[in-house]
Amino acid sequence: MSVYNFCAGPAMLPPAVMEKAQQEFLDWQGLGVSVMEVSHRAEPFLTMAQECEARLRRLMNISDEFAVLFMHGGGRGQFAAVPMNLHLDDAPAVYINTGIWSDGAAKEAKKYTDVVEINVRDDKDGQFGVLPVSQWPLPEKASYIHYCPNETIDGVELFDVPTHPTAPIVADMSSMILSRDIDVNQFDVIYAGAQKNIGPSGLAIVIVRKTLLEREGVPRPGILDYAIEAEQGSMYNTPPTFAWYLADVVFKWLEEQGGVPAMQRHNKNKAAILYDYIDASDFYINKVDKDCRSLMNVPFWLNDESLNERFLALSQQAGLLALEGHRFVGGMRASIYNAMPVAGIEALVTFMEQFAQEHS
Numbered sequence: 001m002s003v004y005n006f007c008a009g010p011a012m013l014p015p016a017v018m019e020k021a022q023q024e025f026l027d028w029q030g031l032g033v034s035v036m037e038v039s040h041r042a043e044p045f046l047t048m049a050q051e052c053e054a055r056l057r058r059l060m061n062i063s064d065e066f067a068v069l070f071m072h073g074g075g076r077g078q079f080a081a082v083p084m085n086l087h088l089d090d091a092p093a094v095y096i097n098t099g100i101w102s103d104g105a106a107k108e109a110k111k112y113t114d115v116v117e118i119n120v121r122d123d124k125d126g127q128f129g130v131l132p133v134s135q136w137p138l139p140e141k142a143s144y145i146h147y148c149p150n151e152t153i154d155g156v157e158l159f160d161v162p163t164h165p166t167a168p169i170v171a172d173m174s175s176m177i178l179s180r181d182i183d184v185n186q187f188d189v190i191y192a193g194a195q196k197n198i199g200p201s202g203l204a205i206v207i208v209r210k211t212l213l214e215r216e217g218v219p220r221p222g223i224l225d226y227a228i229e230a231e232q233g234s235m236y237n238t239p240p241t242f243a244w245y246l247a248d249v250v251f252k253w254l255e256e257q258g259g260v261p262a263m264q265r266h267n268k269n270k271a272a273i274l275y276d277y278i279d280a281s282d283f284y285i286n287k288v289d290k291d292c293r294s295l296m297n298v299p300f301w302l303n304d305e306s307l308n309e310r311f312l313a314l315s316q317q318a319g320l321l322a323l324e325g326h327r328f329v330g331g332m333r334a335s336i337y338n339a340m341p342v343a344g345i346e347a348l349v350t351f352m353e354q355f356a357q358e359h360s
């Protein structure tokens with residue numbers, strides 16, 4: 001029986017990536033030792049690190065105006081790093097609230113800087129929606145504008161990018177980085193915890209416009225300091241070397257698949273199969289407006305919620321893992337990142353059909 005893992009994060013990795021890592025585990029690059037056992041300052045690791053950055057730059061079309069950092073502390077580490085690095089004395093940070101993760105980012109930022117929160121949720125009759133980006137009431141002055149293009153828990157994704165005449169745009173792309181085409185130049189800071197679309201947890205990828213490295217910010221730990229990390233090639237202290245290596249294996253896999261455009265087609269196709277089925281069914285519902293439905297995280301509810309436990313038990317028996325919704329929103333959630341094959345979606349829909357038939 002095939003097993004498909006729908007976990008929101010840490011999420012499944014492509015089997016080809018796991019096999020490659022397994023093959024190289026005890027003997028990396030013919031050195032007779034694992035990548036985990038070598039100095040990050042010695043040539044083999046430094047070369048891998050450089051190639052990894054170059055690969056990410058190609059995949060996302062990142063220009064020299066940006067530094068690419070491989071940092072510790074995952075997504076939440078960046079919830080603190082962003083305000084610490086970008087704080088200005090004379091302007092508040094603006095946090096756009098579209099759901100649970102953007103709310104969490106704002107709460108953390110308040111410890112380090114003045115925060116203005118703007119709620120742009122536009123929920124009607126139990127249906128989740130978001131105001132179009134052009135209608136967001138952004139203030140004239142801000143140290144930066146933070147938003148979350150994909151709300152992993154709420155299943156809400158924003159496909160338009162906000163703009164501002166002066167304030168940098170900061171995006172938490174933890175759960176959608178590399179899943180579809182974006183224009184990096186529309187952003188000033190992009191960050192992502194690795195464990196959804198990139199690799200092991202703990203690593204954070206940060207893409208930051210170099211001009212922002214000059215901001216003084218507030219006193220902060222060296223490991224969360226963008227300027228220090230940029231100057232030191234992300235090796236101010238020992239970086240998470242295994243996670244960095246595995247990210248490189250994932251980036252190679254992405255290149256072999258045809259890069260981000262191929263992922264975008266793959267992800268749109270997968271999401272369409274699942275949403276179309278849910279919409280056509282009177283057994284399941286999705287509560288998100290069609291124009292802001294996530295391609296990565298598909299929450300759905302059984303109309304009869306007393307069947308939830310049975311649905312979870314039987315789906316697990318069928319090899320469909322981790323479909324339980326986040327405890328804050330309930331119901332079910334299928335996280336279908338880059339690594340999830342179409343066959344996994346087909347298996348899920350087949351199971352959902354059968355379950356609906358047997359319980360109607």
Ligand SMILES: *Cc1c(COP(=O)(O)O)cnc(C)c1O
Pocket residue numbers: 009073074075076077101148150151152172173174175193194196201202
């Ligand atoms: C998972 C996630 C995070 C948190 O990542 P950690 O590495 O657990 O800190 C932050 N933002 C978004 C959008 C996420 O999906």
